[in-house]
Amino acid sequence: MTPFSSHSRRSRILFAALELFSEKTFGGTAIPSIAERADVAVGTIYRYFPNKESLGEAVFVAGKQALIRAVLTDEVREAPPEQALRHIWHALVAFATDHPALFAFMEFQMHAGYLGAEAAAVLRELHSGLVAVISAAQHAGVVREGDPLMLISMVFGSFVGATKYAATLGLPLTDLDLPTMERAAFALLGVPAGGTSGSPAAQSSESD
Amino acid sequence: MTPFSSHSRRSRILFAALELFSEKTFGGTAIPSIAERADVAVGTIYRYFPNKESLGEAVFVAGKQALIRAVLTDEVREAPPEQALRHIWHALVAFATDHPALFAFMEFQMHAGYLGAEAAAVLRELHSGLVAVISAAQHAGVVREGDPLMLISMVFGSFVGATKYAATLGLPLTDLDLPTMERAAFALLGVPAGGTSGSPAAQSSESD
Amino acid sequence: MTPFSSHSRRSRILFAALELFSEKTFGGTAIPSIAERADVAVGTIYRYFPNKESLGEAVFVAGKQALIRAVLTDEVREAPPEQALRHIWHALVAFATDHPALFAFMEFQMHAGYLGAEAAAVLRELHSGLVAVISAAQHAGVVREGDPLMLISMVFGSFVGATKYAATLGLPLTDLDLPTMERAAFALLGVPAGGTSGSPAAQSSESD
Amino acid sequence: MTPFSSHSRRSRILFAALELFSEKTFGGTAIPSIAERADVAVGTIYRYFPNKESLGEAVFVAGKQALIRAVLTDEVREAPPEQALRHIWHALVAFATDHPALFAFMEFQMHAGYLGAEAAAVLRELHSGLVAVISAAQHAGVVREGDPLMLISMVFGSFVGATKYAATLGLPLTDLDLPTMERAAFALLGVPAGGTSGSPAAQSSESD
DNA sequence: TATGAATGAGTATTCATTCAT
DNA sequence: CATGAATGAATACTCATTCAT
Incomplete structure (x- = not known):
């Protein structure tokens, strides 16, 4: 149902990012907070997105x-x-x-x-x-x-x-x-x- | 003509801000750059806007x-x-x-x-x-x-x-x-x- | 009674300064706030104290x-x-x-x-x-x-x-x-x- | 011997801060100077102290x-x-x-x-x-x-x-x-x- | 002499990004 | 592959001080 379905790390990140971006703006969202919500380490985000x-x-x-x-x-x-x-x-x-x-x-x-x-x-x-x-x-x-x-x-x-x-x-x-x-x-x-x-x-x- | 007409400091700041915001995004615009374009000191901006x-x-x-x-x-x-x-x-x-x-x-x-x-x-x-x-x-x-x-x-x-x-x-x-x-x-x-x-x-x- | 008696500008400044220093620390007190409390312009303070x-x-x-x-x-x-x-x-x-x-x-x-x-x-x-x-x-x-x-x-x-x-x-x-x-x-x-x-x-x- | 013994980053920061505070006052000490003396990056200080x-x-x-x-x-x-x-x-x-x-x-x-x-x-x-x-x-x-x-x-x-x-x-x-x-x-x-x-x-x- | 708007160097703090483990 | 502590450049904001009126 969710556009970012599969529960791969990548989509967990994508989904956490979306939630935070729409709550607090793209600019207002810190990468570490995305990592936390996605239950992933900060560094991991950089394995998926440059x-x-x-x-x-x-x-x-x-x-x-x-x-x-x-x-x-x-x-x-x-x-x-x-x-x-x-x-x-x-x-x-x-x-x-x-x-x-x-x-x-x-x-x-x-x-x-x-x-x-x-x-x-x-x-x-x-x-x-x-x-x-x-x-x-x-x-x-x-x-x-x-x-x-x-x-x-x-x-x-x-x-x-x-x-x-x-x-x-x-x-x-x-x-x-x-x-x-x-x-x-x-x-x-x-x-x-x-x-x-x-x-x-x-x-x-x-x-x- | 310009919506921010009078050449008071305040409107110079307003105008410089507008230009930069639309060039580089609100979040992407640094206060000093506004000051520079408005030909005003950084501190001056804070006399007009908190x-x-x-x-x-x-x-x-x-x-x-x-x-x-x-x-x-x-x-x-x-x-x-x-x-x-x-x-x-x-x-x-x-x-x-x-x-x-x-x-x-x-x-x-x-x-x-x-x-x-x-x-x-x-x-x-x-x-x-x-x-x-x-x-x-x-x-x-x-x-x-x-x-x-x-x-x-x-x-x-x-x-x-x-x-x-x-x-x-x-x-x-x-x-x-x-x-x-x-x-x-x-x-x-x-x-x-x-x-x-x-x-x-x-x-x-x-x-x- | 007050140690800074005479109501000269100088002592008004001194007194205002004292009050603010003891309320908010020397470092935490801004010169303009002293001026305000002493009912004196900022610049005036600099006529009395370098x-x-x-x-x-x-x-x-x-x-x-x-x-x-x-x-x-x-x-x-x-x-x-x-x-x-x-x-x-x-x-x-x-x-x-x-x-x-x-x-x-x-x-x-x-x-x-x-x-x-x-x-x-x-x-x-x-x-x-x-x-x-x-x-x-x-x-x-x-x-x-x-x-x-x-x-x-x-x-x-x-x-x-x-x-x-x-x-x-x-x-x-x-x-x-x-x-x-x-x-x-x-x-x-x-x-x-x-x-x-x-x-x-x-x-x-x-x-x- | 020193009260801030272990050579963890935290105590290096604590010790550098102490030295500078007593040399130049709390208010007179800039965070970057603490970082430098502790041989730590500025941001690191904020990992340990809010x-x-x-x-x-x-x-x-x-x-x-x-x-x-x-x-x-x-x-x-x-x-x-x-x-x-x-x-x-x-x-x-x-x-x-x-x-x-x-x-x-x-x-x-x-x-x-x-x-x-x-x-x-x-x-x-x-x-x-x-x-x-x-x-x-x-x-x-x-x-x-x-x-x-x-x-x-x-x-x-x-x-x-x-x-x-x-x-x-x-x-x-x-x-x-x-x-x-x-x-x-x-x-x-x-x-x-x-x-x-x-x-x-x-x-x-x-x-x- | 008094004023207070203007100044800009200086400060605390944040946060994207890296890299040794 | 994953981690998260460490980094430091960048930013918003403050405030002592000046100077034209």
């Missing part, structure tokens, strides 16, 4: 990989565009609900900007998977025209915004008005209204 | 105040709901374009979560201003129903997402497809299509 | 001068040896009771060792006055033989010891058993027992 | 423990009261002679007042040991009546006074007139004169 930054990146990468696994399933790849998008959205909500610390760490705290090549690579993987879905949806006339990556950044941003808002209130994401959230997000993409089973033939959301 | 954190908060607060001034103008307060929202959006784009470092610092790096009471206060001010506009728009049937603050968080999030995307590409925000951005954002809010002067009678984006 | 150390020394010197005035009175100089010694002792008790902060500062905290020429000079003055009394008493057979300064150091030390003890208990000096203190101190000096008017011919120093 | 203050306290505590070992021997505990007191006195002289820096640090510079619980605890131990001896002596009619702790504070104070005097002269303690010192100190306690083997029935404390 330095603190790369440990941070590893957490980020592992988290994004988990997100990819959660979001880009076979179901998604095989479903028709709108269905696929709905699947993705629900998976996203589920992921952020199940792993709030991880999600917060990845989105509120660690910007890809500070990270290295590996992080860029997972992000590319995630993005290309999503771009495929969006492009297909655009071709099907289900999503508005425009740079797919920009649209993805926007919907994702709107989701992150909502998550941050929930965090501000000290509430789990699921206490927000999820149906409205979804409607708003899909409107952003230009998916015609009508719920999951909405007739895809409907008019574009704003046929300017 | 500690580094509160300097960070002061930058954040000053930035958000500038944003408030830019976004919640008299024009906005007096315009009809949709017009008001368009004004805000354009002001937002202009602000993020003119002060990219400041915007990045506030949105990508310093979360209200790490900040104190003053930060909370400016945010409350910003939010209540925006909530007023959104609520009015909802009453006018121009914006979808739902928790105004959640909607605000989402549109704002989508804007931040787009900004981050532009940053990733190394481009200024204005190189993105702004019209699509706007259309997407307003669709998120449920504002009926039709551009600024669009007939409000037009079909709602998801007249379910 | 630096912090010399301010410390000045407090010490002023305090010792006050002690000299209290202890080496004309009465003392004119009284017969034992009477003189009793006068001194009572004056010492009164001084330490009336100015506990000053006494504590001079004896528990500032050692002549760290101080300069002026301090050495007042101490010489105090010592020579006391040596005169002790020597006379020795010649009169009222005080035991031995280096007068060593005897003085010892009685004074015993008094300081008692004062420290009272301070430890959080009590004023006068809550101790003063008669026993006096008897012990005079036995140290070898003054035959018998109270102020005791016949010097008496026997055991305190067989009562 | 902060400078607690290092100061540790030196104090270790010193007082050494003093306890030196002064409250089995011999003392088993000897008859007066003998016990003589033993203690000679042990005190020996201790202050052998470890002048340590003694000066503990008595001239670091007051229990600035110290914490551990310091209070050793002092309690020392005091209770001495009180036992004094009380026994009082019951045996060998020491004057009165609060034992006050009497202890006074004799100890007189010893410290003499030590300070020797220090002022730049002489070792042993260059003072030790027999007179002892006679004076024991007279303070009210121990009848007559030397170690003196018949306790004797009269005046020092009518010689």
